[in-house]
Amino acid sequence: MKKYLFSLSILLSCFLCSMEASAQLKLPQASPEAMVKQTIGLTDISIRYHAPGVKGRKIFGSLVPYGQLWRAGANEATLITFQDDLFLNHERVPAGTYSFFILPESDTVWNIVLNKDTTLWGLEGYSELNDVAYLRVTPKKIPFQETLQFSFSDIGSNFGTLHMAWENSMVSIRMETEIEKKALANINKALAEAAPDDWYILAQAADYMIPRKEHHQKALEWVNKSIAIKENFFNNWVKARLYAQNKEYQAAANLTAKAIQLGSTEPQAYKTYAKEIEVAYNEWKKRRN
Numbered sequence: 001m002k003k004y005l006f007s008l009s010i011l012l013s014c015f016l017c018s019m020e021a022s023a024q025l026k027l028p029q030a031s032p033e034a035m036v037k038q039t040i041g042l043t044d045i046s047i048r049y050h051a052p053g054v055k056g057r058k059i060f061g062s063l064v065p066y067g068q069l070w071r072a073g074a075n076e077a078t079l080i081t082f083q084d085d086l087f088l089n090h091e092r093v094p095a096g097t098y099s100f101f102i103l104p105e106s107d108t109v110w111n112i113v114l115n116k117d118t119t120l121w122g123l124e125g126y127s128e129l130n131d132v133a134y135l136r137v138t139p140k141k142i143p144f145q146e147t148l149q150f151s152f153s154d155i156g157s158n159f160g161t162l163h164m165a166w167e168n169s170m171v172s173i174r175m176e177t178e179i180e181k182k183a184l185a186n187i188n189k190a191l192a193e194a195a196p197d198d199w200y201i202l203a204q205a206a207d208y209m210i211p212r213k214e215h216h217q218k219a220l221e222w223v224n225k226s227i228a229i230k231e232n233f234f235n236n237w238v239k240a241r242l243y244a245q246n247k248e249y250q251a252a253a254n255l256t257a258k259a260i261q262l263g264s265t266e267p268q269a270y271k272t273y274a275k276e277i278e279v280a281y282n283e284w285k286k287r288r289n
Contacts, residue, residue, distance in 0.1 A: 040159065052148055087177075150162065206222040232266065
């Protein structure tokens, strides 16, 4: 009898293991998971969502009723993550991961809602007390799109646009980052950790500062240090542009002439900048006092 019970126990264990293995079977989802990622400035932004299809249904105003919050996808709530504080349609939102919802009010007025509870399945457990952003947007009519899709466009040095499109509607959010604060922190950290003979990082930091006139003196200090370590066409070209920025065209032309001369010693690197340097040299020669 004991032997029989022992054998039965083994069989039962095998059956349960078999059931557990079956429960892990992966099959295609009606609304497959998707993810889109974009770097804006120095900030990584990602959207993770499940993408449903229209499948012959009327979506906005029917499947997604007006006046009701919607998960902006299927299954778990859609999640948006960004590493640094962002301005979303000019509203500042702290860095983090948030559930992304849409509240369509009508054909012409929608709202995008970010909520700090990231454990939601659809709307189950949602509380408006956890909302961190409420952005009013105007949907745009687009050609028919079967599958819901998030995408990015119009990417600049510190800005970009996030879109969500489905059926015949698209909404967009303008995103902006505070790139300067993070860039300056990165520069100062890199300079503090740089090897004593690293001329390039000093020149690179000075080059970044050229359009940022408030840092002109600091950029000049960095490029002078770079030249003192190893003089070459690139750091002379950076210094020339700093002088031209102050309308000191004689000094700028002289430094550009030196950059052209030094460029002949490293033609592969120089050819990337050659046309720009030579055009500037001819222009600054004309402007010399």
